[in-house]
Amino acid sequence: MPELPEVETTRRILEPHVVGRRVLGLEHDDPKKYRHTDLAVGREVLSTRRRGKYLIFPLRGGLELIIHLGMSGSLRLQPGGHTRVRLELEGTTVFFNDPRRFGRLLVVPAGEYSAMPTLARMGPEPFSRSFTARLLHEHLQQSCSALKTVLLSQRPVAGLGNIYADEALWLAKLAPYRPACKVDAAAARRLHRAIRRVLRRALSLGGSTLSDGVYTRPSGEPGYFQIEHKVYGRAKQPCLRCGRQVATMVVGGRTSHYCPVCQR
Template structure:
């Protein structure tokens, strides 16, 4: 599933194609999946932004309607296999026609979604509405993250909830936890552990954005360019292979219904006895 690096790369790639253009039509045959897209017709794309794994097209009212209508947002979630292309294909689900050309949204597995809403109005979108801070922004503060981590359950599902920090999915949670030397099922992080994880999240996501994300199956940009960060994965997708840090065999388990990769030697879970010795309560 596209995570923050893949969505941010998508935003950067399609911005030159859409910014300042007028959306003439947003055509599809699945109104339950692509909601209220007709409201985007005739509006100018005044900006493109990203929030976690969501892409936002900011839609300004035409000049004659200024003051009469609120600006809107076309919110896009790529799902597991969604992406934009310059040409129509067998898996094209949405066609965006502008005054300068056409862009196609392809989605083989049909998990992608779109919706047009008043700008900033995310009622009915609980994940987006309650999303934590952006990991590469100044809003992501180490002390606040550490306070939340001190009370957290299993750390990987906690990261995937999007509440402590936005945009972290399965790939980059595994990679950040490996860099921080934390077991994915560790609970109630110490201040030192939380600090290591905070730095690892920022580093991994920052590096992945610059590499254009990770291409594992269907992910590619509209111009066919693939991500390059998969070549730098330390643990994700490498079950049964040696850990690049210590040489131990990387294990794969299921945690919170998600496949999870870690090094059993580098990422050792603290026992209840160790927590008691640290003065931590046993919950």
């Protein structure tokens, strides 16, 4: 699933192609899934933003085009085999490719996110000053669900999905199944540092392109962080810290990779 590094990479590459251009058309065949898209036509894209895993293109006239890539979506500058939406702009076309069709695209009045509760209740951005180890600790104290489940909720911090939660938990030496409320202040500091470190490095490498190849940059180029994955996708291979086999376990419905020895 595209997570913060993939969505931010996409935003950075698309920005010069979309900002300052008028939307000429938004073509798709699923008005239930891609809602109120007619409202965007004729309006200029003023800027691009990202919140967690959501892309937000503010439009002239107080509207926003919101795009969530879902499980398998990507925005590309060339048509792909699973193009669901064509965003026609002056001088360029952006193609929303989404084999598994979990992605969303809709136009809303600026800041009106009631149709997207996850976006409406999104926690702090991981690189913002408001995301502190202390705030992370306070959030974790409020739930005794599995630590990884709490991280995936987007409430303690925005932008983590299955890959980067597993990587950050490995780096912080914390088990994905540990109750969040049992994470002490020192461990929360390790986790805070690990989240930033993993996301920063992944962003610098353009995100992760897995063997399914569903995520690529808009140019078609892959990301390269998968080469540096420490646990994700390494089941039964030796832990790069202690040498024991990396294990998997389903936590909150998601397959999680972790080291049963050095993550507690």
